[in-house]
Amino acid sequence: MTAIKHALQRDIFTPNDERLLGIVNVCKAGKKKKNCFLCATVTTERPVQVKVVKVKKSDKGDFYKRQLTWELRDLTEVDAKDASKENPEFDLHFEKVYRWVASSTAEKNSFISCIWKLNQRYLRKKVEFVNVSSQLLEELPKAEESVPSGESQSVAGGDEDALDDYQELSTREEQDIEGMMEVCEYAISNAEAFAEQLSRELQVLDGANIQSIMASEKQVNILMQLLDEALGEVDTIEGKLSSYEEMLQSVKDQMDQISQSNRLIQISNTNNGKLLDEIQFLVHNMDLSKGHIRALRDGDLSSPKGIEACINGTEALLQCMNVAFLPGHDKLMAVKQQQELFTELRDTFARRLTNHLNNVFVHQGHDQTSTLSQHTMELTLPKHSPLHRDLLRYAKLMEWLKITHREKYEGLSRTYVDYMSRLYEREIKDFFEIAKIKMAGTSKEAKGKFATLPRKESALRQETESLHGSSGKLTGSTSSLNKLSVQGSNSRRSQSSSLLDMGNMSASDLDVADRTKFDKIFEQVLSELEPLCLAEQDFISKFFKLQQNSSVPPPLQEARESDGSVQSRMPPQAEHRHSLSSDKDMVRLMMNKVFQSIETELNSLIALGDKIDSFHSLYMLVKMSHHVWTAENVDPASFLSTTLGNVLVTVKRNFDKCISGQIRQMEEVKISKKSKVGILPFVTGFEEFAELAETIFRNAERRGDLDKAYVKLIRAVFMNVEKVANESQKTPRDVVMMENFHHIFSTLSRLKISCLDTERREAKHKYTDHLQSYVINSLGQPLEKLNHFFEGVEARVAQGIREEEVSYQLAFNKQELRKVIKEYPGKEVKKGLDNLYKKVDKHLCEEESLLQVVWHSTQDEFIRQYKHFEDLIGRCYPGSGITMEFTIQDMLEYFSSIAQSH
Numbered sequence: 030m031t032a033i034k035h036a037l038q039r040d041i042f043t044p045n046d047e048r049l050l051g052i053v054n055v056c057k058a059g060k061k062k063k064n065c066f067l068c069a070t071v072t073t074e075r076p077v078q079v080k081v082v083k084v085k086k087s088d089k090g091d092f093y094k095r096q097l098t099w100e101l102r103d104l105t106e107v108d109a110k111d112a113s114k115e116n117p118e119f120d121l122h123f124e125k126v127y128r129w130v131a132s133s134t135a136e137k138n139s140f141i142s143c144i145w146k147l148n149q150r151y152l153r154k155k156v157e158f159v160n161v162s163s164q165l166l167e168e169l170p171k172a173e174e175s176v177p178s179g180e181s182q183s184v185a186g187g188d189e190d191a192l193d194d195y196q197e198l199s200t201r202e203e204q205d206i207e208g209m210m211e212v213c214e215y216a217i218s219n220a221e222a223f224a225e226q227l228s229r230e231l232q233v234l235d236g237a238n239i240q241s242i243m244a245s246e247k248q249v250n251i252l253m254q255l256l257d258e259a260l261g262e263v264d265t266i267e268g269k270l271s272s273y274e275e276m277l278q279s280v281k282d283q284m285d286q287i288s289q290s291n292r293l294i295q296i297s298n299t300n301n302g303k304l305l306d307e308i309q310f311l312v313h314n315m316d317l318s319k320g321h322i323r324a325l326r327d328g329d330l331s332s333p334k335g336i337e338a339c340i341n342g343t344e345a346l347l348q349c350m351n352v353a354f355l356p357g358h359d360k361l362m363a364v365k366q367q368q369e370l371f372t373e374l375r376d377t378f379a380r381r382l383t384n385h386l387n388n389v390f391v392h393q394g395h396d397q398t399s400t401l402s403q404h405t406m407e408l409t410l411p412k413h414s415p416l417h418r419d420l421l422r423y424a425k426l427m428e429w430l431k432i433t434h435r436e437k438y439e440g441l442s443r444t445y446v447d448y449m450s451r452l453y454e455r456e457i458k459d460f461f462e463i464a465k466i467k468m469a470g471t472s473k474e475a476k477g478k479f480a481t482l483p484r485k486e487s488a489l490r491q492e493t494e495s496l497h498g499s500s501g502k503l504t505g506s507t508s509s510l511n512k513l514s515v516q517g518s519n520s521r522r523s524q525s526s527s528l529l530d531m532g533n534m535s536a537s538d539l540d541v542a543d544r545t546k547f548d549k550i551f552e553q554v555l556s557e558l559e560p561l562c563l564a565e566q567d568f569i570s571k572f573f574k575l576q577q578n579s580s581v582p583p584p585l586q587e588a589r590e591s592d593g594s595v596q597s598r599m600p601p602q603a604e605h606r607h608s609l610s611s612d613k614d615m616v617r618l619m620m621n622k623v624f625q626s627i628e629t630e631l632n633s634l635i636a637l638g639d640k641i642d643s644f645h646s647l648y649m650l651v652k653m654s655h656h657v658w659t660a661e662n663v664d665p666a667s668f669l670s671t672t673l674g675n676v677l678v679t680v681k682r683n684f685d686k687c688i689s690g691q692i693r694q695m696e697e698v699k700i701s702k703k704s705k706v707g708i709l710p711f712v713t714g715f716e717e718f719a720e721l722a723e724t725i726f727r728n729a730e731r732r733g734d735l736d737k738a739y740v741k742l743i744r745a746v747f748m749n750v751e752k753v754a755n756e757s758q759k760t761p762r763d764v765v766m767m768e769n770f771h772h773i774f775s776t777l778s779r780l781k782i783s784c785l786d787t788e789r790r791e792a793k794h795k796y797t798d799h800l801q802s803y804v805i806n807s808l809g810q811p812l813e814k815l816n817h818f819f820e821g822v823e824a825r826v827a828q829g830i831r832e833e834e835v836s837y838q839l840a841f842n843k844q845e846l847r848k849v850i851k852e853y854p855g856k857e858v859k860k861g862l863d864n865l866y867k868k869v870d871k872h873l874c875e876e877e878s879l880l881q882v883v884w885h886s887t888q889d890e891f892i893r894q895y896k897h898f899e900d901l902i903g904r905c906y907p908g909s910g911i912t913m914e915f916t917i918q919d920m921l922e923y924f925s926s927i928a929q930s931h
Contacts, residue, residue, distance in 0.1 A: 030054070030136075037068065037084060041095055046073045047080075051143030053136045058118060058128035065096070067129065069143050071151070079147050081121070099123045102152055107141060109160040138165055307355075314352040315367045317374075321345045325378040330385045336422050339378070343429040346374055350433075379434040382426055387444050389420070394448025408467065408550065410460050410557045417568040428574040442573060446622045453565075454626045461630040464554050465637050468547060541721070547638060548648040548725075554634065555656050555673075562624060562669040569619050575612035613666065620668035631676045639683050646684040647725050647735075653677045654731035681734065688738045692745040700753055705760040707874030709753055712769050715746050716776040723780055736784040743788045746773065747795075763803035764872045767883075770796040804886045812861070812894070818849045819901055826905070835905040843909050846902070855915035859923040862891075866927050888924045892917060 030052070038049045051069035056062040065085040072078045079101035084093050099121075106122035115134040119141065121127045131137035141158070145166050148156050158166065321342035328342065329335030350371050358364050393416055431438045569575065638645040657677050660670035695711045719739070726735045750773075754765035770792045777789035818841070825835050835841055869883055895917060902911055915923075 033066070037066065037093060041082075041084060041093060042068075042070055047071065048073055050147065051140050053140035054132040055129040058130050062130075064132075066093075067140065069101075069140065069147060071147070077151055079151050081144075101144070101147060102154060104144070104148075104156055106157045106159060107144060107161065109137070109141060109158070109162075112160045112162045141165070307358075311358065311361075311364065315349050315364065317345055317349055317367075317371070322374060325374045328378075330382065330423075333422065336426070339382075340425045340429075343378065343426060346371060346378075347429060347433065350375070375433055379430060379437050382423075382430060383434075383437045383441055386420075386423065386427075386441055390441075390444050390448045394451050406463055406466075408460070408463055408553050408557070410561050411456055413561075413568075414564065417564065417572075420572055421568070424572050424574065427572060431574055442619070446619055450623045450625060453623055457624070457626050457630055460557065461554070461634055464550060464634055467550050468634075468638055468641060544642065544644055544648065544721075547642070547645055548652070551634075551638065551645075551649055552652050554631075555652055558627065558631075559656060559660070559669060562620070562627075562672075563663070563667075565623060566616060566620055566668055569623075570612075570616055573615075573619075575616050617666070617668050617671070624668065624672070628672050628675060631672075632679055635676065635680055635683065639687075643683075643687045643690070644721065646680060646687050647722055649680045650677075650684050650731060650734060651725055651729045653680045654729060654734075684734065684738070688741055692741065695745050695749040696752075698749060698753065700757060701759075705872065705874060706753060706757050706765050707760075707768065708772050709750060709765075709769055711749065712746060712772055715742060716772070718742070719776065719780055719782065723782070739782060739785055740788075743773075743785055747788070747791070760872055761803065761806075763799040763806065766799040767796055767803055768874060770799065800883065800886060804883065804890045812853055812858070814849050815853055815898065816894075818846065819898055822901055822905055832904045833907060836909070841905075843906055843911065846906060846909075846911055850911065850914055853914060855919050855923075858915055858920070859927070862923050863927050863930075884924070888920070891920060891924075895920065 034049060034052050037052070042049050047070040049068055049070050053067050054064060055067055056064050063085075065083055068082045068084055070080050070082055081099045081101060081104070082095055083097040085096045086092075087094050103123050104121060106120075108120040108122070110116045110118045110120070117131040117134050117137055119129055119131065119137055121129070131140070141161060142165060144156075145158060145161075148154060320338070324335075324338040324342040325346065328339040330339060349367075354364070359368075427438070427441070430441070635649055638649060653673060653676060657670065657673045660667060660673055664670060691711075691714075698709070698711065700706055722735055722739075726732055729735070750766065750769045754762040754769075757765050774789060774792040774796055777785050777792060782789075822835055822841055825838060825841065826832055830838070836843055865887070866884065869887070873883065895913065898913065902909070
């Protein structure tokens with residue numbers, strides 16, 4: 030333990046100027062025994078601080094570290110647990126109770142003794158020592174004797190007391206003692222004699238002192254007399270000081286009065302300044318000039334100067350009404366009077382402004398001058414820019430009304446929408462009426478060239494009017510006009526509905542010029558509507574102060590009702606179930622009500638155009654796509670963009686129905702059993718459709734719609750060509766497939782439609798396959814027996830008979846071969862080829878001009894078979910000298926002469 034004590038002193042306490050006086054090895058009671066040391070220390074500097082330190086061995090090495098420190102003055106109780114029995118447990122009560130178990134009872138007793146001594150010496154604080162033997166505290170030496178050498182810590186405490194009681198002699202004390210011992214040499218040998226001598230000398234000194242005191246009595250009396258005189262002088266001075274104090278107290282009271290008066294004057298001045306500031310604030314912010322009052326009450330709302338004066342007046346009034354009052358201002362009578370005046374001026378001007386703008390809206394709604402221009406039959410819409418320009422002068426007043434009188438603002442909004450919607454409804458209805466008449470007139474002019482119309486123009490006008498409520502639900506179905514006009518077509522085209530027959534209208538009934546005229550009419554309609562809608566939306570945004578990022582709730586509601594409780598300073602929220610969250614939505618809602626008839630009229634116009642000619646859906650799809658794209662670039666959420674987008678859906682639906690109808694017509698096609706098929710009508714129809722579509726969609730934004738339609742149509746064409754070929758009785762299947770797929774391949778190669786590259790290659794493949802099949806199947810007729818003979822030879826070889834042994838077969842010997850060859854002399858071969866040419870010519874149609882192609886392929890195939898026959902003769906009949914009755918050169922001359930003769 031001594032070694033640990035020295036180590037702790039050296040490593041932990043000496044660097045902190047502390048001295049270790051007591052130590053005990055302990056562990057916490059009731060837990061795993063993790064040993065540590067409790068150390069009692071004092072500082073070497075004064076004032077002395079006594080501490081109890083918990084020291085623990087580090088987990089990372091063999092050195093010790095300080096873990097906890099308590100001041101001894103914070104110790105309230107030491108509990109030794111049992112005073113009669115040896116028990117190593119004890120408790121120390123600091124801010125909480127710490128329970129310890131010492132390594133031995135002796136160490137515990139030694140540490141408690143050390144704590145007791147340090148408390149008695151340095152603190153003298155009442156620390157309760159419970160269950161501690163009084164013998165341990167009173168007879169400290171006995172306790173120390175019971176502690177083994179090197180483990181007792183009480184010795185250290187005794188040493189500390191001895192060190193502190195010892196006082197070193199001063200130099201003078203040493204000199205006096207040495208002088209005294211020199212005088213009394215025997216002091217060392219005879220201490221009693223030395224003590225007696227010192228006693229005698231002390232008595233002599235006491236007597237001398239008494240005599241000296243008695244001799245100085247006179248002087249003492251003199252001193253007392255002087256003291257009495259001094260006390261008198263002191264009393265005199267005190268009297269004067271008292272009078273001076275009374276005088277100073279009077280001066281102090283007067284100065285206090287002056288200070289209090291100055292403080293009251295300062296408070297009064299401060300209050301007067303604050304009152305002046307408040308009055309100036311109220312006068313400056315609540316004073317409305319007479320000119321503004323006159324403008325608000327009687328200002329002219331029809332002249333520019335009067336409007337400008339009213340705007341200035343409303344701005345000044347709004348500023349006065351929005352003054353931020355301090356508490357108590359609203360209780361002042363003058364303030365109340367001014368507020369009543371402001372309220373009266375606000376209500377009066379709001380009523381005047383509302384009545385004036387209501388009259389303007391009503392007058393404009395009943396204005397008939399804009400509809401008079403429609404009698405000229407020009408496809409134009411009236412311009413409302415003058416009205417917008419005049420009304421925009423009231424924009425700032427409308428903003429003021431929106432802030433101060435929400436109800437009147439909403440009422441004006443509803444009035445404007447009501448009357449302007451009537452005006453626009455008349456104008457748009459007349460505008461679309463003219464457009465429909467022009468469209469119907471275009472169709473009538475085209476049909477008048479080829480067929481007599483069964484109805485007059487009045488009947489057509491009635492049909493046009495009947496389409497107003499159709500809302501774009503008409504599809505590409507056949508109309509009575511189209512049915513009558515198509516009856517004049519040639520007999521072959523009347524057998525099936527071609528793809529060009531969009532709405533049963535052939536190219537001779539409605540030419541490209543008429544469709545172009547329709548396209549211009551439709552483009553003009555959209556071009557007139559677009560600036561009209563944009564101008565009206567811009568005006569509504571500016572006039573009603575409806576900005577996209579505004580947080581003010583929308584004034585217009587779906588219902589005409591108002592809750593009546595909306596105030597000018599209400600929070601930005603609406604109570605109606607159809608209220609909108611932003612001014613942007615409000616603009617769209619007002620535009621929907623003002624132009625509520627545009628979408629209906631557009632759908633009706635689209636239905637009419639689609640009924641006249643289903644090809645019009647292509648034109649309309651391109652135009653609508655372009656205008657929708659333009660509108661979305663300006664504002665994707667605008668009324669124009671939304672409306673045109675909805676109409677575009679209808680146009681796209683009509684386009685899809687048109688394509689589906691043509692596919693259905695292909696599936697229902699019937700062919701004649703008495704005449705050759707030739708190029709099918711829907712194949713030529715697809716060619717003309719593709720040519721027209723490529724012209725229309727050259728720079729279109731919605732090319733993808735056309736590409737999808739191309740794929741659907743070409744697949745239907747492929748499928749139905751094969752269907753017709755399978756059903757054909759007059760014309761061979763290979764001829765129908767060859768001619769039609771050749772036509773399809775030529776069309777796709779010429780138009781270069783990228784999305785149909787796969788179909789173009791497929792058409793070429795089908796064309797070549799069926800050409801080869803047709804040629805091979807037809808060549809069996811002029812050399813039929815020869816073909817059968819050599820097919821038998823090849824069959825024997827295939828069965829395993831050696832080629833040179835075939836000639837020994839009875840049915841295929843040399844005599845049989847010569848007999849078959851003699852049946853086909855050159856003259857007979859030429860005759861067979863001539864008959865074959867005539868039959869091929871009979872099978873093929875004139876439109877596709879494939880006769881020479883087929884004849885040339887037949888020649889190549891014939892020559893190939895000739896060489897194949899000669900090869901078989903050379904291999905199976907070697908050395909026989911058998912040859913054909915005609916040569917290759919003879920065949921070339923036969924083919925050439927036959928082709929020239931026809």
